Amino acid sequence: MPRYYLGVDVGSVSTDIAVLDSSMKIVDKIYLRTKGQPLKVISEGINQLQDKYDNSEIGAVGTTGSGRNLAGVILGADVIKNEITTHAVAAVHMIPDVKTVLEIGGQDSKIIIIRDGVAVDFAMNSVCAAGTGSFLDQQAARLEIPIEEFGEYALRAEAPVRIAGRCSVFAESDMIHKQQLGHDLPEIIAGLSAAMVRNYLNNLAKGKDIKGPIIFQGGVAANVGIKKAFEDELGIDVIVPENYNVMGAVGAAILAREEIARLKRKKTSFKGFEITDFNFKTTSFECDGCPNCCEIVNIYQDSQLIARWGAKCPRWEAV
Amino acid sequence: MKKITFPQMGDMKIGLKALFAELGFEVVVPPKISKKTLDLGVKYGPEFACLPLKINLGNFIEALEKGANVIVMGGGCGPCRFGYYAEVQRAILEDLGYCFEMIVLEPNLLRDYQHIKKILGNVSLKRLYNGLKLALYKIYMIDNIYKLVLATRALEKKKGEIDSLYSSFLKKIDQVSSLKKIKALKDEYQNKIKENINDYQRDERLIIGIVGEIYLVLEPFVNLNIEEKLGELGVIVKRDIYMSSWLSHFLHLGNEMRQIKKAAEDYLDSFVGGHGLDSIGNTVRYARVGYDGVIQLAPFTCMPEIISQTILPSVSKKEKIPVLSLFFDEHTGDAGLQTRIEAFVDLLMRKKIYDGKLLEKGINYA
Numbered sequence: 001m002p003r004y005y006l007g008v009d010v011g012s013v014s015t016d017i018a019v020l021d022s023s024m025k026i027v028d029k030i031y032l033r034t035k036g037q038p039l040k041v042i043s044e045g046i047n048q049l050q051d052k053y054d055n056s057e058i059g060a061v062g063t064t065g066s067g068r069n070l071a072g073v074i075l076g077a078d079v080i081k082n083e084i085t086t087h088a089v090a091a092v093h094m095i096p097d098v099k100t101v102l103e104i105g106g107q108d109s110k111i112i113i114i115r116d117g118v119a120v121d122f123a124m125n126s127v128c129a130a131g132t133g134s135f136l137d138q139q140a141a142r143l144e145i146p147i148e149e150f151g152e153y154a155l156r157a158e159a160p161v162r163i164a165g166r167c168s169v170f171a172e173s174d175m176i177h178k179q180q181l182g183h184d185l186p187e188i189i190a191g192l193s194a195a196m197v198r199n200y201l202n203n204l205a206k207g208k209d210i211k212g213p214i215i216f217q218g219g220v221a222a223n224v225g226i227k228k229a230f231e232d233e234l235g236i237d238v239i240v241p242e243n244y245n246v247m248g249a250v251g252a253a254i255l256a257r258e259e260i261a262r263l264k265r266k267k268t269s270f271k272g273f274e275i276t277d278f279n280f281k282t283t284s285f286e287c288d289g290c291p292n293c294c295e296i297v298n299i300y301q302d303s304q305l306i307a308r309w310g311a312k313c314p315r316w317e318a319v
Numbered sequence: 320m321k322k323i324t325f326p327q328m329g330d331m332k333i334g335l336k337a338l339f340a341e342l343g344f345e346v347v348v349p350p351k352i353s354k355k356t357l358d359l360g361v362k363y364g365p366e367f368a369c370l371p372l373k374i375n376l377g378n379f380i381e382a383l384e385k386g387a388n389v390i391v392m393g394g395g396c397g398p399c400r401f402g403y404y405a406e407v408q409r410a411i412l413e414d415l416g417y418c419f420e421m422i423v424l425e426p427n428l429l430r431d432y433q434h435i436k437k438i439l440g441n442v443s444l445k446r447l448y449n450g451l452k453l454a455l456y457k458i459y460m461i462d463n464i465y466k467l468v469l470a471t472r473a474l475e476k477k478k479g480e481i482d483s484l485y486s487s488f489l490k491k492i493d494q495v496s497s498l499k500k501i502k503a504l505k506d507e508y509q510n511k512i513k514e515n516i517n518d519y520q521r522d523e524r525l526i527i528g529i530v531g532e533i534y535l536v537l538e539p540f541v542n543l544n545i546e547e548k549l550g551e552l553g554v555i556v557k558r559d560i561y562m563s564s565w566l567s568h569f570l571h572l573g574n575e576m577r578q579i580k581k582a583a584e585d586y587l588d589s590f591v592g593g594h595g596l597d598s599i600g601n602t603v604r605y606a607r608v609g610y611d612g613v614i615q616l617a618p619f620t621c622m623p624e625i626i627s628q629t630i631l632p633s634v635s636k637k638e639k640i641p642v643l644s645l646f647f648d649e650h651t652g653d654a655g656l657q658t659r660i661e662a663f664v665d666l667l668m669r670k671k672i673y674d675g676k677l678l679e680k681g682i683n684y685a
Binding site: 066081082083084085116117118119120121122124206207208209290291292293312314 | 350351353354355356479544629632633635636641654657658659661662663665666669670673
């Protein structure tokens with residue numbers, strides 16, 4: 001009897017898995033670093049669940065994140081959804097009257113405006129990495145502070161210094177100049193948090209109607225310094241849900257269950273936990289059919305080709 | 320021997336080829352835009368220029384390599400950088416050592432005619448008239464069919480059928496040169512497309528209007544095939560920016576511009592260059608006829624569209640229509656675009672279900 005629903009979010013920085021029970025409560029969650037090897041990390045995550053659950057107990061599987069298509073073909077997902085929709089769905093699930101979702105992940109950040117439980121507007125950063133987790137990671141590494149403690153440092157600041165937030169290159173050189181003048185680390189880190197929040201609100205939230213309840217999710221929501229900077233700037237309390245770092249996966253699991261119900265399908269297309277026994281491999285080549293030189297990617301399960309993408313024309317369509 | 324070439328933009332090549340062939344010249348159509356075209360344009364174009372200049376430049380280099388020696392390019396004097404692109408491109412190509420002549424078409428038909436005569440020899444007015452008539456007729460008929468493609472891709476019976484009909488239509492219209500045959504082809508394909516759609520699905524489909532800068536709207540290579548992607552997501556696409564509508568405006572035919580200005584007047588009351596005013600006016604019109612959403616397309620750093628982008632949030636709020644602005648530069652990876660349009664389509668679909676629009680029509684999604 002299916003009792004559990006699986007959501008998998010393969011992002012640039014982390015791969016998250018959430019297992020929900022039939023009342024849509026989270027019973028298991030896994031948070032792994034993707035480290036540029038999504039295939040290996042998906043297997044690793046599924047492997048951790050293999051002993052706890054039986055194939056027949058899984059009612060539906062959904063994937064999301066920038067690696068959603070890859071994860072989808074490997075797992076046999078019932079639904080493959082973009083990360084904006086899954087984050088919105090999960091936020092509404094956690095806090096039904098939520099009106100604004102702030103989400104900051106590794107490579108991108110987004111804002112979603114929700115009214116009456118439905119997303120009505122969203123924005124996602126496009127060409128700039130200044131307001132994302134990767135930049136914070138980089139700065140933490142440069143200052144030799146573990147990323148987990150980065151936020152605490154900001155809270156200790158008495159008088160934050162001003163850091164330029166328009167661009168990560170400007171921000172870094174501004175930080176270095178302030179350091180060399182003798183400012184304390186907490187002051188600088190608090191300044192950086194404020195700059196990041198300013199950049200986010202200027203870039204993404206421009207012209208958007210930000211109302212409470214506000215929910216803050218994604219990996220960066222762990223950073224108490226950024227949370228406080230948002231609260232200071234917006235003048236409203238910001239809620240960080242308990243499962244802030246697996247919200248995409250939660251949304252994917254909820255949507256997968258809905259999809260099975262909507263199509264009135266009896267059975268999930270989940271391939272089973274045994275997929276970890278297979279050897280998944282990707283190969284790529286440059287097509288020489290025309291000057292587009294498309295980079296074609298092949299996904300193999302052992303020696304069988306299970307998916308192929310990257311082409312602009314139908315030449316390589318048939319698998 | 321004069322060998323004429325011109326920039327690629329959507330399916331414009333078919334009309335221009337017909338015009339110059341009718342005038343008795345050899346035409347060198349630039350190769351289809353590819354990564355190579357983009358690489359050449361980015362390598363030799365000024366870094367801060369917008370994408371259309373770079374792609375045009377790549378087109379010209381590829382065509383010159385194929386033996387072209389006359390380039391026809393648009394000019395103009397609107398407050399957008401495009402008016403000066405031909406001169407910049409001429410200087411770059413000359414620096415690269417190419418030998419060619421350039422005809423820059425300005426909004427002054429008499430002077431254009433004299434310019435063409437000077438470079439191409441004595442072209443009689445009658446011949447020019449016939450050539451223009453043929454070219455314009457092809458352009459209008461192509462747009463006519465493509466409008467139908469945009470409206471029916473999401474309804475096709477067999478996946479990919481409508482696109483393959485469209486490409487066979489283009490191939491055929493390229494080969495005929497009488498107005499009667501063109502008309503017959505248009506009618507034939509109109510019927511073929513209509514036979515290939517499931518009309519009963521129409522009510523459950525979203526309608527998205529496209530606005531923005533004309534080059535980005537018309538050229539699928541630079542907009543990463545957004546219209547086809549939307550069709551695959553089950554969206555009916557509508558727009559008012561076409562080569563033919565631009566020509567109608569240029570030749571002072573019809574009153575569409577008046578309607579656009581009227582619709583935009585609460586938000587923007589002056590010409591801001593390019594199609595900036597159209598983007599505002601059309602968004603308002605689309606909201607008022609009940610389209611579900613609007614997508615704005617523009618090249619990165621495009622001044623007219625940046626102006627409309629900053630006005631669109633208030634249009635969106637007052638007219639109650641969601642708007643997604645997308646700016647494009649030289650990236651060719653489309654995963655980011657796919658994520659954004661999928662999310663936008665989800666948002667519109669959930670909104671449509673929530674608003675009860677589908678239930679009213681007897682469609683139950685729950």
